[in-house]
Amino acid sequence: MLSVVVIAADAAVRVSPSPEAIVRTLAALVPAVVAGVARDFTLAGLSGAPGLEEIADHAGCALALADGPDAVLAAGLGRARGDHLLVLRAGFAPGAGFLEEAGDLIGGAFAGAVLLRSEAETLVTRLAPDLASVQGVIVARSRMASGARDIAGLARGVKPARTMRARLRRVD
Numbered sequence: 001m002l003s004v005v006v007i008a009a010d011a012a013v014r015v016s017p018s019p020e021a022i023v024r025t026l027a028a029l030v031p032a033v034v035a036g037v038a039r040d041f042t043l044a045g046l047s048g049a050p051g052l053e054e055i056a057d058h059a060g061c062a063l064a065l066a067d068g069p070d071a072v073l074a075a076g077l078g079r080a081r082g083d084h085l086l087v088l089r090a091g092f093a094p095g096a097g098f099l100e101e102a103g104d105l106i107g108g109a110f111a112g113a114v115l116l117r118s119e120a121e122t123l124v125t126r127l128a129p130d131l132a133s134v135q136g137v138i139v140a141r142s143r144m145a146s147g148a149r150d151i152a153g154l155a156r157g158v159k160p161a162r163t164m165r166a167r168l169r170r171v172d
Contacts, residue, residue, distance in 0.1 A: 001015045001036065001037065001038060001055040001106065002032070002037055002039065002040070002082060002084050002085065002086040002102065002106060003038075003039060003040050003041075003042070003080035003081050003082030003084070003085050003086070003089070003111060004029055004038050004040070004080075004085075004086045004088065005034070005041075005042045005064075005076040005077060005079075005080050005086070005087045005092050006022065006026060006029075006041065006042070006043050006044065006053060006061075006076075006086060006088055006090050007044050007045075007072060007073060007076060007087065007088065007089050007090060007151060008022055008043060008044060008045035008046070008049065008090045008091075009044075009045050009046045009049065009069050009145050010069055010071065010072050010073050010089070010149065010150040010151060010156070011052065011069045011073075011149035011150040012150035012151070012153075013089070013118070013140065013150070015159070016024065016045065016046065016049055016090075017089075017091035017172050018091075018172060019051035019052075019055060019078040020089040020158055020172070021028075021042045021090055021171055021172030022043065022052075022055055023055060023059075023088045023093070024091075024171040024172070025090045025092060025093050025171060026041065026043070026061065028093030028094060029041070029093070029094070029152035031099060032094075032098075032099060033091045033151045034092055035099050035103065037099055037103050037106065037116075038080055038086065039081070040061070040062070040080070040081050040082065041059065041060075041061035041062065042061060042062040042063070042064050042079040042080055042132055043055060043056045043059070043062070043063050043064070043090075044059050044063075044064040044065075044066070044072050044073065044074050044079070044091075044158075045063075045064075045065060045066075045072060045075025046065065046066060046067075046068070046069065047065040047067055047098075047147065047160035048169070049065075049067065049106075052065070062079045063112075064076045064078065064079040069101060069149075070149045072150055073149060073150060073151070073153075073154065074085045074148075077144070080141075081160070082141070083140060083141050083142070083169065084105075084106050084110065084138065084139070084140055084141065084157060085137075085138065085139050085140075085141060085144075086102070086136065086137075086138050087136055087137050087138075087139070087151060087154060088116065088135065088136035088168070089136060089149075089151055090169060091170060091171060091172035092118060092135045092136065092168040092169065092171060093168065093169055093171045093172070094116075094166055094168060094169075095119065095166050095167045095168060095169050096121050096166065096168035097165060097166040098164070099167050101123045101164055101165060102138065102164075102166075105138060106138075109141060109144070110156075111140045111142060112139075112140060112143065112160065112161050113135050113137055113138065113139040113140065113143055113155070113159065113160040114137070114138050114139075114160050114161065114162055114163065114164050115128070115136075115137055115155055115162070115163040115164065116134070116135055116136030116137060116138065116163075116164055116166075116167075116168050117129070117133065117134055117135065117163055117164075117167060117168065118132045118133050118135045118167060118168050118169075118170065119132070119168065119169050120132055121170075129167075130163060132167070134151060134152050134155050135151065135168045136151060136158075137151060137154055137155045137160065138164070138167060139158045139160075143150040143158045144158065144160055145157030149165070150157055
């Protein structure tokens, strides 16, 4: 099962998502719990960010706060409990086919990493979907590299073998 870490701020994106976007991201992941794909959730953000404590309390997830955007990812990863992690930027939600594809990954002997990219939003990303921005990663804890400050840095550090077919849709 996956430990989910939803990142509400990181070094790459200086503007934090709205509380509504964070709630929509968490709500979109409820079916993963029901299907037995996700086991625990951590919301990671900046200390003093409005609404994070209330959102985490209502969602029943752990809260990891950091003093600066460079430390948010590390704080969130430090609270995750499972051997397989789904790290996802708040404001994005998994699209069609995610549950099946993620279930297949963790159902086998998964010890690698895969990228989660956003849906195509421009002509360029429609023509070349692998140019869409990285908004998440699924990774085995054993592959974790230390020192990543954001999701893109985490993805570079774990050297994913592929990109999931399921894309992330913007929900903010």
